[in-house]
Structure formats: structure tokens, C-alpha cells
Amino acid sequence: MKTRLEERIYTYSNYLKQKFGRKIFRVGLSTGIPCPHRVKTGGCVFCNPHTFTGDYVRKELSIQRQLQEAVPKIKANCGDVGLLAYFQDETSTAGKITELQKKFNSALNYPEVYGLVLSTRPDFINVETVEMLKQISKPVTVEIGLQSIHDSSLEFLNRGHSYKQVDEAINLCGNYGLEVGVHLILGIPGESFQEMKATVQYVSQNDNIKQVKFHNLVVFKNTKLAQMIKAKEIISIDSYIDILTNLLAYLKGNKVVTRLFTSNITGSELAVGNLTGNKTKWMNQLRKTMIARDIVQGSKTDLTYEGRQV
Numbered sequence: 001m002k003t004r005l006e007e008r009i010y011t012y013s014n015y016l017k018q019k020f021g022r023k024i025f026r027v028g029l030s031t032g033i034p035c036p037h038r039v040k041t042g043g044c045v046f047c048n049p050h051t052f053t054g055d056y057v058r059k060e061l062s063i064q065r066q067l068q069e070a071v072p073k074i075k076a077n078c079g080d081v082g083l084l085a086y087f088q089d090e091t092s093t094a095g096k097i098t099e100l101q102k103k104f105n106s107a108l109n110y111p112e113v114y115g116l117v118l119s120t121r122p123d124f125i126n127v128e129t130v131e132m133l134k135q136i137s138k139p140v141t142v143e144i145g146l147q148s149i150h151d152s153s154l155e156f157l158n159r160g161h162s163y164k165q166v167d168e169a170i171n172l173c174g175n176y177g178l179e180v181g182v183h184l185i186l187g188i189p190g191e192s193f194q195e196m197k198a199t200v201q202y203v204s205q206n207d208n209i210k211q212v213k214f215h216n217l218v219v220f221k222n223t224k225l226a227q228m229i230k231a232k233e234i235i236s237i238d239s240y241i242d243i244l245t246n247l248l249a250y251l252k253g254n255k256v257v258t259r260l261f262t263s264n265i266t267g268s269e270l271a272v273g274n275l276t277g278n279k280t281k282w283m284n285q286l287r288k289t290m291i292a293r294d295i296v297q298g299s300k301t302d303l304t305y306e307g308r309q310v
């Protein structure tokens with residue numbers, strides 16, 4: 001009987017230990033360049049830029065200064081860990097290539113930094129971008145906001161790109177040998193379970209995608225979504241865990257699950273719904289539900305996660 005979540009899901013911590021052979025911490029950094037989609041169109045309906053900056057992100061500082069401030073604090077909290085430079089806020093491949101290259105190299109030159117993780121949009125991935133990233137000698141992961149394969153959902157979210165564009169960006173990165181992760185949102189109003197399942201099956205079957213982050217739809221204050229949505233349209237955490245459990249069965253066991261919940265939120269940041277919570281409690285609920293339904297990641301695909309122990 002697999003009683004631990006790590007035996008049923010290919011977790012990010014297991015993957016990092018396998019890949020780097022030591023404990024790894026992702027240090028949040030910012031290029032300082034605002035997301036062009038938000039600047040031009042007002043942005044995705046769920047976007048509140050104040051909520052997605054990590055503890056160490058200081059947009060106003062150079063990359064070197066951001067690291068100089070962050071690394072001693074990380075070492076004090078986590079001990080001697082390796083680092084991944086995680087450009088997580090805004091659209092981290094937006095900007096002039098030479099400027100981006102300088103910023104990324106500045107992070108990579110820091111001795112403890114083992115690689116880069118870049119969070120971005122599909123319309124800011126092109127041949128010039130991937131050629132620049134391909135030259136980097138340390139591992140690079142590009143996280144692309146997919147959210148859903150259904151164009152009606154992407155329009156609802158005002159993502160400003162189609163599913164086809166995301167598919168092309170993923171395949172371009174994959175063809176250049178870059179590791180690709182995608183972000184998905186479960187519980188977009190109007191999406192059925194079958195539609196969410198189709199998105200997960202797309203991720204499962206695309207060999208260029210190695211990592212996936214699941215998010216529950218969170219309605220932050222000061223967002224367009226807060227004006228558009230009613231509380232009853234937000235799925236409860238129980239429903240989210242129910243859906244997530246069933247969907248994990250359709251995700252091949254070789255895909256790394258880098259996130260299961262959007263949990264780092266406080267009640268005061270929320271406009272609608274009640275999705276603040278205790279991540280440990282949610283993880284435990286997910287674990288118990290997977291055991292009760294006899295589900296492991298990929299159990300309804302041809303590649304089940306075997307519970308590799310590290």
C-alpha cells in the first residue's frame with residue numbers, strides 16, 4: 001500500500017533530488033520588466049501583480065543585488081542548499097534579448113545557482129529567445145501559462161493568445177532541448193470535467209512537456225475577475241481535490257507535478273470564495289482521496305508513476 005503522496009505522484013522535490021543530487025531552493029527573482037500583456041490590455045482577468053511576487057523578489061534591484069540580499073536569508077533558513085534562479089513574476093522572457101541575456105547570466109554567475117526557471121507567456125517565446133536560452137550551459141526550464149486547451153476559456157481569462165500559440169511555443173522550446181513546464185487552472189467557470197480532462201490528456205501526451213503546475217482558480221481583490229464572477233462559480237476545495245484526484249490518473253507518470261494547489265494566499269487578498277487554507281491539510285486530503293480511489297499518477301494511461309524512492 002502506497003501511503004505517502006510521494007509514492008503516488010511524481011513530486012517536484014523528488015525530481016530535484018534526482019536531477020541535482022541535493023536539496024534545491026528556488027529563489028524568486030525579477031527582470032523588473034512589466035508584463036506587456038498587462039501593460040497593453042489590462043492583462044489576464046485573474047492577475048494581481050502584488051500577489052505573485054515571492055519573498056525575495058525585489059523588482060527595483062539588479063539581479064546581483066536581489067541575490068546578495070536573498071542568499072544569506074535562504075542559507076539561514078534552509079542551510080546549505082543549491083539554488084535555481086526562478087524568474088517567476090511578470091513575463092520573464094519579455095524584453096530585449098541582449099538585456100535578458102545579461103540578467104540571466106548575472107544570476108547564473110552566482111556560484112550557488114544551478115540553473116534557471118523562467119515563467120512566461122507563449123507570445124514571448126520565439127526562435128531568438130530559444131536560441132539565446134539554448135546557449136546557457138546550466139539547465140533551463142521554461143514555464144509557460146497554458147491554463148486550458150479550450151480557446152473559449154482562454155478568452156474568458158483574457159489570456160490574449162490561443163491554444164495553438166501555446167502548443168507552438170511548447171514545441172519550439174522542446175525542439176531546442178529546453179525543459180518545458182506548463183501552468184494549468186482547474187475550475188475555470190463553464191469548463192466541464194471532460195474539458196479539464198482533455199487539457200490534462202494533452203499535457204500527458206505531449207512529450208515536450210516535462211512539468212505541470214496545477215492551480216485552483218483564485219479570485220484576488222483588484223482584479224477584473226473579481227467583478228465578473230460570483231462566489232457560487234468558484235469550486236470548493238473539496239470539489240477541487242475531487243477533480244484533481246481523478247485528473248492525476250490521466251497524467252502520465254513521467255510528468256513532474258511541480259504544484260498541486262495555489263495555497264500561499266491570505267483571506268484578506270481574496271475577493272470571492274474561501275480558498276485560503278492549510279496546504280498540509282489539503283495535501284493530506286488529496287493523499288487520502290487517492291488511496292481511497294486506488295489512484296496513482298498515470299493509472300489511466302500507459303505510464304504509471306512507480307513511486308521511485310530517493
Ligand code: SF4
Nearest residue numbers: 035038043044047090
Ligand atoms: S501573463 Fe501573467 S503577468 Fe501578464 S497579465 Fe497574465 S497573469 Fe499577469
